[in-house]
Every structure is written in C-alpha cells, then in structure tokens.
C-alpha cells in the first residue's frame with residue numbers, strides 16, 4: 001500500500017479480530033510506551049483487551065482497506081481522557097495517521113454532533129453528565145523526543161516533568177476547562 005492510498009482511512013473501535021495486527025505494531029515500539037519494554041503476545045494482548053473496561057480503556061485503530069495502520073488506547077474515567085498508548089506502523093508514519101487518531105478523540109470531546117456512539121464509555125458518561133468537555137492528557141517518556149514533538153505539534157503542553165520516572169505529563173490546551 002502506498003501512502004497516497006491513505007486518504008480513505010478511518011478511525012474505528014478495534015475488535016478482537018484486529019489484535020493480531022495490533023500486536024505487530026505494538027511490538028515494534030515497546031521502548032516508547034510508558035510501561036517501557038512491555039511486549040505482547042497475541043494471548044497477553046487478548047487478555048488486556050478482554051479486561052479493557054475494568055480499566056476504563058477503549059482501543060481505537062486507524063484502518064485503511066481493513067488494514068490496521070495505527071492504534072491508540074484511551075483511558076476514559078469520568079473526569080478526564082488519557083491517551084495511554086499510541087503508535088503508527090513504521091512504514092506509514094508522517095502521513096497524518098497519528099494526527100487523525102488524536103483529532104478523533106479531541107473532536108469526540110469537543111463536539112456533541114460527532115459520532116460519539118462508538119465510544120462505549122463516553123456514551124455512558126454522556127447519559128450521566130450530558131455533554132461535558134474533559135481535559136485530555138497524555139504521558140511521554142523524556143527520551144522519546146519524536147513523540148514529544150508530535151504531541152506539542154498537536155497542541156499539547158507540558159504540565160509536569162518527572163525525572164525519576166523519566167516521564168513528561170502533557171495536556172491538550174485548546175479551550176480546556178481544567179487548564180490552569
């Protein structure tokens with residue numbers, strides 16, 4: 001697939017049948033995730049996936065012609081949205097896929113019209129609180145300078161640097177209710 005075939009891609013909830021594709025992308029980047037060095041087998045990822053709602057997690061993928069090219073895990077407790085894991089297939093980076101994934105969650109958060117029906121936990125929250133804009137956070141390892149530049153380009157600002165854990169906490173800033 002060439003990069004110009006990516007225009008018709010879309011962000012969808014990941015199903016269990018997509019996990020074999022997700023595990024390949026995951027295992028290409030374990031050093032960048034905030035649980036550093038954590039690799040998965042299909043079985044361990046399936047266990048995580050099956051228990052995802054206990055941790056308020058939803059898994060989203062960027063799909064182009066049924067091929068998974070990137071994914072993100074969103075943690076969605078009632079008071080915030082956390083982008084926990086985000087990765088794009090190496091061969092398809094710098095084509096706007098990471099941006100599409102992050103934009104999806106920002107648009108879901110900021111627009112009542114957007115197709116939030118596919119967000120299982122946010123839908124519940126919708127019923128509980130009507131529409132409420134939540135702060136969006138992510139964490140990035142200090143050594144992951146590319147990840148940091150990516151999030152800053154998309155409007156995330158550094159909130160805290162934890163030298164002991166080697167992590168940076170970032171918050172999406174535009175119109176954010178909880179920004180200080």
Ligand SMILES: CC(C)(COP(=O)(O)OP(=O)(O)OC[C@H]1O[C@@H](n2cnc3c(N)ncnc32)[C@H](O)[C@@H]1OP(=O)(O)O)[C@@H](O)C(=O)NCCC(=O)NCCS
Pocket residue numbers: 029032033034084085086087088089092093094095096097098099100139140141144145146147149150153154
């Ligand atoms: C970080 C990552 C998700 C970015 O995905 P991507 O699809 O390549 O990013 P995009 O093409 O959507 O880029 C979006 C914007 O960020 C910018 N950007 C992306 N990577 C960048 C980098 N390394 N340096 C500077 N800017 C960068 C792009 O130029 C683009 O800006 P523009 O639209 O104004 O041109 C991808 O590189 C990746 O999977 N990295 C490994 C895993 C990781 O580090 N995840 C993040 C921490 S969990």
